Amino acid sequence: VRIVLLSRFPRFDRLAWKADLFRGMCELGLKPQAVIYDSCSWSEQAAEAFRRFGPGGAARKLLRRGGEVHAGDPASPRSGAQRSVVYPGARHGNAAPAHGKPPRLERLARDAAVPVHQVPSHNQPECLELLRALSPDLILLLGTRIIRKPVLEIPRIGVLNPHYGPLPEVRGMNATEWAVWLGKPTGVTIHFVAPGIDQGDILHFEPFPIDPGDSPAMLRAKCQTVAVRGFLKVLADLDSGVAIRRPQRPEDGRQYYTMNVALKRRLANRLRPSDAGTVHGESTGS
């Protein structure tokens, strides 16, 4: 199976789950055919923040480095505490050291003699030509912008995406947070990408429990671990011809958008263990 990875560079390239996935694929004998990056720089992010939040809001976002990531939160993705959550649970948990930064996916790919390409955008003709030349069986999306139909039509089998929530119930953004808010199962769905938001056939769903003390950031970290496991299972199933596609009906769910920070804060409060040691993950607002 010829597999191409689509990702972003330089931001979001040094993530443990991407390194875990790459190494896991190599162990399965499914070394990627190529990695294609589109550009995601600090300046582009700053421009996007300016457009979305205005000059004052963008400055505050950038100064605070992300907004919803709370300083001092032991579960912050930038703290060491989260790494201890991510790595031990990973299928290939030894992919990254317990301390220090995880390796760049780009570095891992080059070390494994996997060609690395950079394009301005995955939807532009330059990338389409490249993909057509590579003629992959599968494309894996590792955190990209919205991929347009011309890209979806290129691979022989399809384009796979990890969705951090249950499908078809919770489509769209912040699916983990919305699943908790709505009292639905938390987990990761591996699905084919089709036109429409998170509407392709489902291949795999793995739920995971909310443990006492979990924060939204820790749930997201769990999602990354589960996504790697799910991707590897699906790839192995597709490779051996035993994967089962389950179509989904959009009317069975709803599309959600970026959760407002005020609701996120309330969600975090609900997740805090009560005196009785239970987790407040139930819905009260929907």
Next chain:
Amino acid sequence: VSRLSDAVLDWKRRALPFESVIGDEGGFPVSLEAARAWLRARGVSDPAPVSLPPPAHEDEDGILAEVIGSGQVASAEDLATRAEAWIDHADPRARRAGEALAARLMRRFEITKRFPAAYGPGWKSAGSGESWAALAHAGVVWLKLWRRDDDVRWLNAALNAAMFLLARQGGSGALPAGHRLPGTMDDTAATMHYARLIAAAMDGLQRVDTGDTV
């Protein structure tokens, strides 16, 4: 930062006569009582929606074509006004049309974080201008739908709209009515929408906190 923000936006800002400060963590501890007092003083705390006949269409594209009519574009404020009028209409067709319209406006804002001042055929934005006062009006409609349907997406969109606007405040607490386009409504109407949205959004958060969502 706030001086730069003021300089950039001052030419378009409309004074909002109550204290409003961006919170430390992206919240908006604007005084709810101040917003309510502003509305009470002007007798617009819960203005009756405009009375409109039901539309001939229930789908978003048909409604837009109907609103555009013989003109070239439909203003965002017109669409928000119609949505507000229809969601509480006695005719169920009008209610469905109002919800479809509100959902379309919500989707547009949530995905693009823009709120065009006018739309042409096919929901293409007419020009590059945005109407933030119309966004505030749409936010009021979303909050009404949240209270009616208990669908948290409406509340979320309204909160995002309120924060979007508050992120554009200056140190004086003034909010801009629009961007790159002269205001399409008078100051009082624009300010009324802001105050209604902020009061209703904060009330919504209080309801979430107390579990009294509907």
